[in-house]
Amino acid sequence: MKILIKHIDTIIGGMLIKDRDVLVSQTIERVERGGSIIADADTKVINCENSSYILASGYIDIHTHGGKGHDCMEATEESLEAISRFHLLNGTTTYLPTTLTASLDAIQKVIDRVRVYREDNLYARIYGIHLEGPFLNPVGAGAQPIAYLVKPDAYNTSFIINAADVVKRITVAPDIDGIIELVKDLTAHGIQVSAGHDNSIHTEIEGCIAAGLNSVTHLFNCTSRAARRExxxxxxxxxxxxxxxxxxxxxxxxxxxxxxxxxxxxxxxxKGAAGICIVSDSLSVSGINTSPLYLGIE
Known part of the structure; x- marks a missing residue:
């Protein structure tokens, strides 16, 4: 079925264009001046005249822990469906469920569930998983459970590489032992590496950049500041x-x-627009008014 959205303000090429008719089927077929496209009998018409709506490309959220009362760490079909539906209704069409620092067994459950669920998901598309931890610095852990923080070793490196079909992004601290080799190994397998929850200085960060690290997780939140070491x-x-x-x-x-x-x-x-990525970092409480606030598994 075709849909004709009439008199809608839309974003095209980074510009807000006022009062357009947009004809949609599987893709956008036509964009014309408002009132100029005539619908046939089989076309559903949505009239947005005098509304405040804006038609834009869907958001991509690379850092979200959940929403609508559910956390990604629950690792259930019900939780992923609720989160996916919540994000789609708020304009996000693709996202990365983001894990909390936890045991490898708990992380494996999320990986296994996402691997299956994303194939038949009817709501916001799951591109893959963002692992926030467990290779973080306790000094900058923030809300991350310190008990599950680890340093890279052969076992946990292989654990992540073996899940590279699902794990697409990971946050690490640039100042923990063995991190440069980990960054090299993960980027070689197509996993994007970001820095955060750290106590690092620029020389350590630059070493990770040379190894393939290319972003910073929630800048100004649990990211180290200028300081003296010695x-x-x-x-x-x-x-x-x-x-x-x-x-x-x-x-x-x-x-x-x-x-x-x-x-x-x-x-x-x-940094300009090209150097910034806006994220929600949403929690299970996002989108609801009455729920206990928790991160991970309650």
Whole structure:
């Protein structure tokens, strides 16, 4: 069935274009001046005249833990369906369910469930999984459970590589032992590596960049700041390094709460739109008014 959306403001080529008719089938067939496309008898018409709606491409959210009362760590079909439907209704058409630092057994359950569920998902498309941990620094752990933080070794590296068909992104701390070899191994298998939850300085970060790391997870939240290690010399932290390096994309929770709007403006001034990736980092409580707030498995 074809759908004709009439008198809708739409974003085309990065520009907001006012009052357009858009004819949609499997793809967008036509975009014309508002009122100029005539629907046939089999076409459903949605009239958006005098509305505030904007027609735009779907969002891609690479960092979300859940929504509508469910967390990705539940690793059930019910939870993934609720999360996928919630995100689609809010304009996200593709996303990466994001794990919490947990045991490898718990992470494996999420991997197994996503591997099966994403094939028949009717709602927002699951591109793969974002592993937030377990290779993080306890100093910058934030809400991540410290008990499950680990350093890279042959076993846990193989564990992730063996799931490279599902695991598409991972957040690591650039300042833990063995991290450069891990970054090399994961990027060689097509897994994108991001820095976060750290206590690193720019020399450690630059080593990871050379190994393939290319982004920063939720900049200004659990990202290290300029500091001294020994003596009087100060080193850039992950926060400052992200702002000055063009080869790092800055992931930002742009809600004005996690990151003040002034810092968002500062980041945009330094990096431009191409250097920023806006994420929700949403939790199970997102989209509901009455639920206990929890992260991971309650």
């Amino acid at each position: 003596g009087i010399e100060k080193y850039l932290g992950l926060t400052e390094t992200a702002l000055v390096r063009d080869d790092l994309v800055a992931e930002i929770i742009a809600d004005g709460i996690h990151v003040p709007y002034g810092l968002i403006a500062l980041t945009y001034k330094n």
